Amino acid sequence: MEVQPGLLALAAHIERLDAARVGRNPALPSRLLTQIVTNHLENLLHTIVTNPTSHPHYAELWNDLCAAEGAPELAVPNGDGAGGTPPAQGGPF
Numbered sequence: 001m002e003v004q005p006g007l008l009a010l011a012a013h014i015e016r017l018d019a020a021r022v023g024r025n026p027a028l029p030s031r032l033l034t035q036i037v038t039n040h041l042e043n044l045l046h047t048i049v050t051n052p053t054s055h056p057h058y059a060e061l062w063n064d065l066c067a068a069e070g071a072p073e074l075a076v077p078n079g080d081g082a083g084g085t086p087p088a089q090g091g092p093f
Contacts, residue, residue, distance in 0.1 A: 001033060011036070052076050 003011075011032050019026040027035070047054055052062035059078030066074045 001037075003033065008033075053078075 008029055012026070012029055015026045015032055048058045048061060052058045053076050056078050059076050063075040063078060066072055
């Protein structure tokens with residue numbers, strides 16, 4: 001896996017600060033990258049299950065799983081999201 005040196009240095013710096021705060025040795029950069037990628041993929045998996053309409057690809061995947069498991073009644077709308085809940089405007093931040 002290739003990572004820009006500056007980004008890797010940033011991750012290593014943050015890891016050193018975090019490790020010092022709790023009194024442990026910093027993790028190796030390869031371990032940091034593995035954990036970051038794992039966290040991202042686990043978040044994608046979580047989002048597919050908890051909000052399959054958040055992205056058309058998720059809806060398609062969810063609907064394929066529903067069809068494979070014989071539960072078409074659990075399928076969700078897919079496509080461009082037309083007719084769904086519009087995105088929030090503004091917000092508290």
